[in-house]
Amino acid sequence: MDLQIALILGQDGITNGSIYALLALALVLVFAVTRVIFIPQGEFVAYGALTLAMMVNGNVPATIWLLIMAGVAVAAVDGYSALKAGQTRRLPAILGINVAYPLVLLGVLKMLPLAEMPLALQVLAALLVVVPMGPMMYRLVYQPIAEAPVLILLIVSVAAHVAMVGLGLVFFGAEGYRTPPFSEARFELGPMMITGQTIWVVLASLVLIVALALFFGRTLYGKALRATAINRTGARLMGISPALAGKLTFFLAALIGVLSGVLISPITTIYYDTGFLIGLKGFVGAIIGGLASYPIAAAGAVLVGLLEAFSSFWASAYKEVIVFTLIIPVLLWRSLKSHHLEEEE
């Protein structure tokens, strides 16, 4: 290995690591606020990328039907509880957000010349279709069992993951897709060649991380989420709705997932089941951060990316083994170093 190869591998590792870092942040966020280990995080990556790919090919993405179905289900559940509580005033808003929005979106998508639109608009449309599934998923899957132990939440996560992968096969088929890159530019930097897409990925990740930091530090909703993460009961006593916190968290997680998917789909081929492995590598990063520290999780995820790139050069057949074995010394170190946290019930 010479310097040039090391630089190329480093660039590759940082590109992938940036995506893993985003996912690691989303996993830490979801776990901190709702205590859910969010296994379907990777599915939002795949859904985002494949929804975009379908639009690039000129089709109305099949995921819109899932959005409509989920919206109707949420409207039914929320509408029923609103009626029972005698809050008929809330009904128009419930129907508007959950039923009217997906239907209007479907109408708009059917009318637009999807394949001819600029890429930025296609990305926006993919975000509009897939991101709302995050809060809907929280409402349908996790909110009814929000107070359940972590193990049950984990089991439900596995179920949600399997269901989403299965639906993904129905929506997108077994074959993979790629989307056009954001920029075809290439820069020569000394012995290295940097592609425009790499810069997009790294910059977008950095921007998103800064935006998240500002959101948590400066806004009321961000502070409410932090308060819920630190002490759920205390936050509730201060008037912060745990349901709202949950939905907001899942909205952010879905947003991060879909953006990650859109960013990497020009670099690699995305399949309906690709999300799981990408999410898992983000999860390794999140574990390095102890599912608590955002900066350590992000750094851990970049480390995973670099380790992956270099092990693919030295021992390609054992690449995944090396990456996932990383978790063992980390767990060992964490369990020796940190005092044991009792689960609050």
Next chain:
Amino acid sequence: MKLKKTLFAAISLAFAATAAQADINVGVVVSATGPAASLGIPEKNTLALMPTTIGGEKINYIVLDDASDTTTAVKNMRKLVSEDKVDVVIGSTISPNSLAMIDVAAESQTPMISMAASSRIVEPVDEKRRWVFKTPQNDAQMSTAIVEHMTDNGVKTVGFIGFADAYGEGWFEQFKSVAEARGLKIVANERFNRTDTSVTGQVLKLMSARPDAMFIAGSGTPAALPQKALVERGWKGKVYQTHGVANNDFLRVCGKDCEGTFLPAGPVLVADQLPADNPVKKSAMEYIAKYEAAHGKGSVSTFGAHAWDAGVLMQAAVPEALKKAKPGTAEFRAAMRDALEGLKEVAGAHGIFNMSTTDHLGLDQRARVMVQIQGGAWKLAK
């Protein structure tokens, strides 16, 4: 009372009618869902195009899906032989399933025609495999084609990258033995996963070994990733792929990065470009015409043609077997097996079948051609 009597009469008449006809029952096990669905679906579509009568006997197809799962395949096979009393079984789509079904075929003495590639399905022809035949070319035949093409075109050293599973490993073994025999040197041997998002490391390793050509042993759209990475890193040399990529999704995903790639394939892939005197051309064109009439232009795939060939073998063997026994009996199944083994110069979409007591595949050099990707389409290479 009267109604009851007429009903009874009608029912008994119906039963008598089916018994008298003695149709030939064909069991089919196909992976129409699951990971191998992209192979299984064209095969299933092809079944609808197969003959409904052979030698004056009606053919009933009983199609079961094994969901690309070995256990289900065996369960389906058992159901077909014990409940439906089939005379011959076609299936399954993939090698592990077909290998598992051999036991049931031998036990129940039912001839079976597999649509999967592994040579172990029919080699060696022992007591069990007496009952088993298959239609797809062996990987060894395809490896030979690649190595021949390489050595003919002045390639001395080659870099290998394959799937990190049985597929890649199998190809490496086959390819290595043929390459060594012909003095071709493998200077790098790398692996990647179907789900990988990046193969930059492997590609750098391959390129630093400076081979004359690259050989990518992957199947379907995942095989496009190493090739795209090679082009991105400025590789200008020859690239070879396996016949596992011969579908249109691969061309869509790989795009212009796959321009000039060589691969071995069944002649059906480029049937319309074959010279008129090619013995396979007529039967391959017939299949393509039928499939495209039913499913639209450009929809045909080489995998469906393996199912078609199973039908061709059956069609050639049934008239022979009918001379010896009645369908639905053990004698007929045995006669069917003997007839399949005795087939000579039967033209399928993928080649010419010449079965023997030691060869239950029966394909020769006419069953493969070298193809090059040119302008986003498959072109016959010479």
